[in-house]
Amino acid sequence: xxxxxxxxxxxxxxxxxxxxxxxxxxxxxxxxxxxxxxxxxxxxxxxxxxxxxxxxxxxxxxxxxxxxxxxxxxxxxxxxxxxxxxxxxxxxxxxxxxxxxxxxxxxxxxxxxxxxxxxxxxxxxxxxxxxxxxxxxxxxxxxxxxxxxxxxxxxxxxxxxxxxxxxxxxxxxxxxxxxxxxxxxxxxxxxxxxxxxxxxxxxxxxxxxxxxxxxxxxxxxxxxxxxxxxxxxxxxxxxxxxxxxxxxxxxxxxxxxxxxxxxxxxxxxxxxxxxxxxxxxxxxxxxxxxxxxxxxxxxxxxxxxxxxxxxxxxxxxxxxxxxxxxxxxxxxxxxxxxxxxxxxxxxxxxxxxxxxxxxxxxxxxxxxxxxxxxxxxxxxxxxx
Amino acid sequence: xxxxxxxxxxxxxxxxxxxxxxxxxxxxxxxxxxxxxxxxxxxxxxxxxxxxxxxxxxxxxxxxxxxxxxxxxxxxxxxxxxxxxxxxxxxxxxxxxxxxxxxxxxxxxxxxxxxxxxxxxxxxxxxxxxxxxxxxxxxxxxxxxxxxxxxxxxxxxxxxxxxxxxxxxxxxxxxxxxxxxxxxxxxxxxxxxxxxxxxxxxxxxxxxxxxxxxxxxxxxxxxxxxxxxxxxxxxxxxxxxxxxxxxxxxxxxxxxxxxxxxxxxxxxxxxxxxxxxxxxxxxxxxxxxxxxxxxxxxxxxxxxxxxxxxxxxxxxxxxxxxxxxxxxxxxxxxxxxxxxxxxxxxxxxxxxxxxxxxxxxxxxxxxxxxxxxxxxxxxxxxxxxxxxxxxxxxxxxxxxxxxxxxxxxxxxxxxxxxxxxxxxxxxxxxxxxxxxxxxxxxxxxxxxxxxxxxxxxxxxxxxxxxxxxxxxxxxxxxxxxxxxxxxxxxxxxxxxxxxxxx
Numbered sequence: 022x023x024x025x026x027x028x029x030x031x032x033x034x035x036x037x038x039x040x041x042x043x044x045x046x047x048x049x050x051x052x053x054x055x056x057x058x059x060x061x062x063x064x065x066x067x068x069x070x071x072x073x074x075x076x077x078x079x080x081x082x083x084x085x086x087x088x089x090x091x092x093x094x095x096x097x098x099x100x101x102x103x104x105x106x107x108x109x110x111x112x113x114x115x116x117x118x119x120x121x122x123x124x125x126x127x128x129x130x131x132x133x134x135x136x137x138x139x140x141x142x143x144x145x146x147x148x149x150x151x152x153x154x155x156x157x158x159x160x161x162x163x164x165x166x167x168x169x170x171x172x173x174x175x176x177x178x179x180x181x182x183x184x185x186x187x188x189x190x191x192x193x194x195x196x197x198x199x200x201x202x203x204x205x206x207x208x209x210x211x212x213x214x215x216x217x218x219x220x221x222x223x224x225x226x227x228x229x230x231x232x233x234x235x236x237x238x239x240x241x242x243x244x245x246x247x248x249x250x251x252x253x254x255x256x257x258x259x260x261x262x263x264x265x266x267x268x269x270x271x272x273x274x275x276x277x278x279x280x281x282x283x284x285x286x287x288x289x290x291x292x293x294x295x296x297x298x299x300x301x302x303x304x305x306x307x308x309x310x311x312x313x314x315x316x317x318x319x320x321x322x323x324x325x326x327x328x329x330x331x332x333x334x335x336x337x338x339x340x341x342x343x344x345x346x347x348x349x350x351x352x353x354x355x356x357x358x359x360x361x362x363x364x365x366x367x368x369x370x371x372x373x374x375x376x377x378x379x380x381x382x383x384x385x386x387x388x389x390x391x392x393x394x395x396x397x398x399x400x401x402x403x404x405x
Numbered sequence: 406x407x408x409x410x411x412x413x414x415x416x417x418x419x420x421x422x423x424x425x426x427x428x429x430x431x432x433x434x435x436x437x438x439x440x441x442x443x444x445x446x447x448x449x450x451x452x453x454x455x456x457x458x459x460x461x462x463x464x465x466x467x468x469x470x471x472x473x474x475x476x477x478x479x480x481x482x483x484x485x486x487x488x489x490x491x492x493x494x495x496x497x498x499x500x501x502x503x504x505x506x507x508x509x510x511x512x513x514x515x516x517x518x519x520x521x522x523x524x525x526x527x528x529x530x531x532x533x534x535x536x537x538x539x540x541x542x543x544x545x546x547x548x549x550x551x552x553x554x555x556x557x558x559x560x561x562x563x564x565x566x567x568x569x570x571x572x573x574x575x576x577x578x579x580x581x582x583x584x585x586x587x588x589x590x591x592x593x594x595x596x597x598x599x600x601x602x603x604x605x606x607x608x609x610x611x612x613x614x615x616x617x618x619x620x621x622x623x624x625x626x627x628x629x630x631x632x633x634x635x636x637x638x639x640x641x642x643x644x645x646x647x648x649x650x651x652x653x654x655x656x657x658x659x660x661x662x663x664x665x666x667x668x669x670x671x672x673x674x675x676x677x678x679x680x681x682x683x684x685x686x687x688x689x690x691x692x693x694x695x696x697x698x699x700x701x702x703x704x705x706x707x708x709x710x711x712x713x714x715x716x717x718x719x720x721x722x723x724x725x726x727x728x729x730x731x732x733x734x735x736x737x738x739x740x741x742x743x744x745x746x747x748x749x750x751x752x753x754x755x756x757x758x759x760x761x762x763x764x765x766x767x768x769x770x771x772x773x774x775x776x777x778x779x780x781x782x783x784x785x786x787x788x789x790x791x792x793x794x795x796x797x798x799x800x801x802x803x804x805x806x807x808x809x810x811x812x813x814x815x816x817x818x819x820x821x822x823x824x825x826x827x828x829x830x831x832x833x834x835x836x837x838x839x840x841x842x843x844x845x846x847x848x849x850x851x852x853x854x855x856x857x858x859x860x861x862x863x864x865x866x867x868x869x870x871x872x873x874x875x876x877x878x879x880x881x882x883x884x885x886x887x888x889x890x891x892x893x894x895x896x897x898x899x900x901x902x903x904x905x906x907x
């Protein structure tokens with residue numbers, strides 16, 4: 022009898038634990054959801070604050086000819102979540118955000134501020150912190166999502182993988198995920214640059230293309246970077262994972278193309294009173310990838326000289342790009358401030374208040390070191 | 406043990422042949438297989454009268470004629486004061502290797518029903534039991550259930566003596582002990598405990614004998630009758646008594662210190678203790694290269710986990726944790742789920758039941774119908790059901806995968822089938838969290854179980870390299886210098902071993 026009682030107690034305990042600690046209590050079938058692949062946020066009409074467009078997954082056809090198609094839903098709301106739920110007036114399925122890849126923010130909204138837009142995505146359990154954020158160069162972000170996808174079934178997936186590839190092999194723009202955006206927004210002395218996206222007219226309807234970056238000050242957008250500017254910005258931020266470096270005897274010439282294998286940038290700021298300067302050291306390993314047919318640089322000037330050209334090009338471009346940003350925006354997108362904050366916290370306390378002015382007047386010195394590892398499958402002279 | 410009721414202590418009634426014959430005829434009344442053969446021998450001074458009693462079909466007729474009846478008829482009897490007639494026949498006349506004189510009715514009955522012949526003689530209150538057994542047996546063949554590609558191909562048959570001889574031939578040592586027992590108050594089935602005296606774990610042996618003594622059953626037709634009577638954790642689906650049809654397996658287990666129990670009438674020999682890992686140790690593991698057998702064993706353990714958990718994990722992922730699926734996989738499952746009327750959990754349960762039906766049908770039906778079954782199973786249930794949108798395609802894949810993995814470890818079939826549903830239930834209510842809790846419950850159960858005093862998971866959790874040499878992998882034979890822990894009191898297996906061959 023005692024043994025039975027003991028067994029009963031153990032079973033009861035197990036059952037209680039089973040129910041108390043149960044994390045997820047929601048059995049739900051997949052097809053009762055509308056899977057969101059991407060969303061676009063614009064300024065609302067008719068008195069609403071936001072107009073949100075969702076690209077969802079729709080199945081068409083049946084049996085083996087079943088295909089995934091985009092289903093565009095849109096709704097107005099005074100908050101993002103309000104707009105999300107307002108889709109239920111039109112759609113019979115709740116939106117499901119766990120597989121949402123991208124958020125495109127309209128320029129209008131970006132200029133007003135990102136923080137209120139992002140709060141729900143960070144707070145809610147469904148959306149991932151690894152979603153990519155982009156800013157639309159078009160009038161609205163919805164226009165982008167309305168473009169017909171080319172390579173995969175859904176445009177959002179296409180944009181997400183385009184962004185991934187461009188990060189790895191083109192160098193502009195580099196992707197910025199929701200958690201990184203949040204970190205930058207919450208850090209001192211570092212401002213945000215989000216990838217920008219625009220429509221590109223093509224023979225059969227429009228397509229989309231990435232187009233440099235959108236410059237922010239705090240959470241408000243203040244301008245754009247062209248793809249080239251964005252690339253040299255990425256050198257300073259040490260975000261180059263691959264891509265090309267076109268160089269030649271003089272800055273601006275395009276005789277030799279190097280493919281970047283490995284790139285490492287260190288930024289060394291220094292402060293003296295209310296002024297600051299910065300030394301940017303870029304170290305690159307590259308492959309000699311292409312040369313224009315006119316001169317064989319390898320035979321004529323040698324690999325060491327080509328390395329010098331590349332170093333000069335890099336130094337020139339990065340320096341002029343930093344200067345350009347200093348002139349156009351009073352926003353420290355390079356994160357020089359945060360470097361000071363990290364390495365010299367006491368000095369940072371002194372310059373923190375006037376940082377925008379100090380940033381604009383900062384002296385910049387760039388040192389580049391290029392090492393060419395190989396010359397591809399051709400040796401010097403061959404093919405000349 | 407089931408010694409019989411009414412005949413215990415009964416003796417033959419008289420020294421008159423007629424009375425004794427009548428007595429036996431009454432005992433076996435309404436049994437027309439019994440044959441009473443009367444003989445007379447008048448070569449000596451007086452006429453001797455005998456009667457042979459045996460069961461038709463269980464004796465070797467040639468042997469009867471040549472070696473029993475002929476000597477009885479040709480024998481010239483010289484009366485002797487010191488010896489009785491039967492003594493003289495036993496010593497001087499009978500051409501039989503096994504002759505026993507007795508007057509106990511019990512023994513006579515046992516002899517008659519087991520193919521022996523009873524010789525009754527005029528003027529003797531006793532009888533001789535002559536070994537004339539000659540019934541037909543299945544020949545030694547490779548066991549269907551435990552086939553190997555490389556290794557010995559003989560399997561046990563239904564005769565206990567043949568089976569014992571097969572093991573005796575493998576272990577030629579006086580150390581190998583055989584102890585006979587009888588089970589079944591009515592069937593009087595012979596059984597034999599077999600062990601290696603210097604290796605065996607005494608605790609296991611005494612525990613086995615204690616449990617066997619308690620058995621009270623009217624018949625034992627297969628060794629499972631015994632298993633269920635002596636098993637630890639009798640309600641659990643986990644086997645704690647091993648069984649095999651192969652003499653090489655029995656010999657190997659005896660060498661490791663286990664005890665074997667043979668039962669007459671069945672080729673299935675029991676071995677105790679039975680550890681959980683034995684489900685994964687195929688006999689062929691020891692006959693092929695150790696690397697291949699290690700890979701196979703790891704594969705078997707993996708298949709076991711997969712077979713147990715796959716449906717549960719699938720249901721948990723698809724209905725609770727959609728965010729954990731890679732997006733392309735999510736989309737293809739999403740596409741497959743379109744228009745399917747049943748919830749995923751119900752679908753899975755349904756298809757699992759269908760699989761079990763197909764499996765059971767395949768086991769029970771005659772071979773000629775196999776083609777029909779596979780066509781109906783594969784085409785109708787698999788393809789048509791998916792195309793008709795009654796079930797989604799991923800479910801078929803999951804169930805088939807789980808089922809086939811289960812067939813890889815046939816000896817754990819029962820355990821897997823039951824607990825697969827248990828885990829599925831956990832998954833349906835609590836998702837992956839429930840699967841984990843369910844697995845914890847199962848593991849706790851396994852770790853708490855013993856087989857004849859030995860924890861069935863003992864080798865898996867004991868430390869020390871030696872313990873792992875025959876668990877997840879099978880180490881080369883020259884490294885296995887010790888026997889598994891707990892199995893044997895004498896753990897040194899190969900003294901001076903453990904050296905790499907040069």
